[in-house]
Amino acid sequence: MSRRSVWLILLLAAVALRLPDIGNPLIDVDEQMYLLVGERMWAGALPYVDIWDRKPIGLFLIAAAANGVGEPWVTYHLLALAAAAATAGIIAGFARRHAGPAGALAAGLLYLVWIALLGGRGGQSPVFYNLLIAGAAWLVAETIAGRRRGGVAAMLLVGLALQIKPTVVFEGVYFALALLAVRWRREPWPASLRAALLYGGAALLPTVVAATVYVAAGHGEAWWFANVESILLRRPTPGDAIALRMLGVIVVLLVPAGLAIAGLVRRKQGFLIGWVAAAVIGWLLVPPYFNHYALPLLLPFAVAAAAVLDRPAMRWLAALAGAALLLLSGYPHLGETRAARDAVAGLAARIEALRRRAPGCLFVVEAPPVLYSASRSCLPTRYPFPFHLVEASEAGAIGTDPTAEVARILATRPPVIAVGDIARNRRRPTVILVRRALAARYRRVTSNTGVDLFELAN
Structure with missing residues (x-):
């Protein structure tokens, strides 16, 4: 050969x-x-x-x-x-x-x-x-x-x-x-x-x-x-x-x-x-x-x-x-790529529509960071990888206090927040902060592939 x-x-x-x-x-x-x-x-x-x-x-x-x-x-x-x-x-x-x-x-x-x-x-x-x-x-x-x-x-x-x-x-x-x-x-x-x-x-x-x-x-x-x-x-x-x-x-x-x-x-x-x-x-x-x-x-x-x-x-x-x-493992993963692309496109379109109603950047929490790119959103932080601000392993390793950074972001009243849910992180201080803000000032508008989109209500 x-x-x-x-x-x-x-x-x-x-x-x-x-x-x-x-x-x-x-x-x-x-x-x-x-x-x-x-x-x-x-x-x-x-x-x-x-x-x-x-x-x-x-x-x-x-x-x-x-x-x-x-x-x-x-x-x-x-x-x-x-x-x-x-x-x-x-x-x-x-x-x-x-x-x-x-x-x-x-x-x-x-x-x-x-x-x-x-x-x-x-x-x-x-x-x-x-x-x-x-x-x-x-x-x-x-x-x-x-x-x-x-x-x-x-x-x-x-x-x-x-x-x-x-x-x-x-x-x-x-x-x-x-x-x-x-x-x-x-x-x-x-x-x-x-x-x-x-x-x-x-x-x-x-x-x-x-x-x-x-x-x-x-x-x-x-x-x-x-x-x-x-x-x-x-x-x-x-x-x-x-x-x-x-x-x-x-x-x-x-x-x-x-x-x-x-x-x-x-x-x-x-x-x-x-x-x-x-x-x-x-x-x-x-x-x-x-x-x-x-x-x-x-x-x-x-x-x-x-x-x-x-x-x-x-x-x-x-x-x-x-x-x-x-x-x-699921090979050849028929339809998976198309479904993923459709899901991201659908979420991105909704995010863009919501951002047209109010100025500001999307904030992604325990959700796919691809949403920033797909929706052409500005970044609310220099730490856009969602898990850097959430995971316990990262708490003292990113050069800033994650809780303070999340509080700063929430204080800007992001018009849209994309939120996932990871069981092990539900008691993390940053996740608690986000959930409190969502309950107080946001309403859920849609959900797809484990991601909930919330828009600022008041």
């Missing part, structure tokens, strides 16, 4: 798996925030200053690019499709080092299927940064084997990935150590030291560039708080079902993890063993274990699994398990 055929099959598989979800504005709440930030960047808003989130700037630049061409949701999901297909292609190429063509192709398909099962149907951040980490891992393996000198390029890819999600630091450190271990054996220590500095510099370069831009603009403190301090200030949510969520992820991962372990036993690849270990450690150290947090694990799992996917019986096992889990 030619390389071109493998890439074509993987592209077609990516299209088949992801096409039903392209343009779905409700597929994931995180994506809604990314695209909202990207949209407001075109209007001159500066992330961390005018509109706040703690994600690195690279993710917002991707979202801004999607807002610059065509319909943002469609463009964003097409970019995610391209990233997923390209990642699968690199996995297949990497796997050819220790597997035949059939096993390598199956490894790429394994990745595409299981990211759809773990929250990667749309454009969650790992869908994009996995592409960079896959390229970095391949370059590291090639450099270790002496086939090319790609260490600096690999670490630069890691650095770019860090500007999409900082958790790639675990794999990045492992890649650097793997490169240095080889150089240490082959070269005198001064050369190894220079290499270490070069690798570190390449990995840090994109972050240094981002920080420098903010410092030059006079917003270095805002950049530091959002990208560093706020991450460390987050706390676990009391009563959060972390263990149950983690168990669910482990169940979904049983097949790829089992195949990866079998592949590592069959072909004792030292670099792959270390990569799997680094990815697992990184996952374990970053609760609360939402399903998409496990997406980076699928990269080394798929590459390692290729060694046993050469066997037809193992390919059938993976295919049957993947098909069963896809069907259980």
Whole structure:
């Protein structure tokens, strides 16, 4: 099987798996925030200053690019499709080092299927940064084997990935150590030291560039708080079902993890063993274990699994398990995208009509932030991601008192408030404030997809 055929099959598989979800504005709440930030960047808003989130700037630049061409949701999901297909292609190429063509192709398909099962149907951040980490891992393996000198390029890819999600630091450190271990054996220590500095510099370069831009603009403190301090200030949510969520992820991962372990036993690849270990450690150290947090694990799992996917019986096992889990997950999600688009359009039209009656900005509370974009509303706060002002884990981590911020917003008498209902947050101070204001001054006008719209009555 030619390389071109493998890439074509993987592209077609990516299209088949992801096409039903392209343009779905409700597929994931995180994506809604990314695209909202990207949209407001075109209007001159500066992330961390005018509109706040703690994600690195690279993710917002991707979202801004999607807002610059065509319909943002469609463009964003097409970019995610391209990233997923390209990642699968690199996995297949990497796997050819220790597997035949059939096993390598199956490894790429394994990745595409299981990211759809773990929250990667749309454009969650790992869908994009996995592409960079896959390229970095391949370059590291090639450099270790002496086939090319790609260490600096690999670490630069890691650095770019860090500007999409900082958790790639675990794999990045492992890649650097793997490169240095080889150089240490082959070269005198001064050369190894220079290499270490070069690798570190390449990995840090994109972050240094981002920080420098903010410092030059006079917003270095805002950049530091959002990208560093706020991450460390987050706390676990009391009563959060972390263990149950983690168990669910482990169940979904049983097949790829089992195949990866079998592949590592069959072909004792030292670099792959270390990569799997680094990815697992990184996952374990970053609760609360939402399903998409496990997406980076699928990269080394798929590459390692290729060694046993050469066997037809193992390919059938993976295919049957993947098909069963896809069907259980609701694939192909017929009508879901259309229903979501209609729901958002209906709510947005009602919001626009209500805002024409009274000036002011929509206020979204525990509801989809896509409503800000869809209704073309101004933002009542620099913290438009609804859960930053509600969740207990965020109370001391966003740089302001959420209760005071919500009280300030309510004092402006927003003409429309879009409200959801999450049971665990009903006793949160900000939610209580909102409910009191709704009871005193607002009336409910419509409800759709778990969102109630209230208009100012007096």
